[in-house]
Amino acid sequence: MSEALVTPGSAYRILACSTFLRRHLTDSYWCSAMDKVCEGKLVGVAVRYTGQRLVFLQFRPKELSTAGYRYPLSMSIPIEYLVPCQSKEDNPGLTADGIVSSQASDEIYTGKQRFAPLCVVCGRYGMPDMVPRRHGYKCKECVGKKSSRRLRLEMRRLWS
Known part of the structure; x- marks a missing residue:
């Protein structure tokens, strides 16, 4: 992701473990939907750049709030944690809101093209100087x- 520009309106997922992403976000961002964001279950839409390496994303939760609304979850995420999703035309499982439909939730959203390496420990995507290891790529840090089993599976899906 470091060499690519983030385009407003593009869809991205976050595959980073919550412990790594929490270092970059304040406590006010953490809510029940953050677990789904970190697991890649919610698709975020890029709105704008908010800093040199930060992108403002908007996620639409699948569940209704206690008041009966779907309040969007918006936050600035470091660019190295953004994993691009396939466009809506190429992925019939993605609804107009950027939410993955239930029948497509088990499928990969990124298609079958070649992607930059995903760190199987922290979830960073496309970082320079990734080191190939037995179970996938790792950042120098x-x-x-130990790698995450979930991220190893996501890495296989990205490269399949």
């Missing part, structure tokens, strides 16, 4: 740390 993550070499020597």
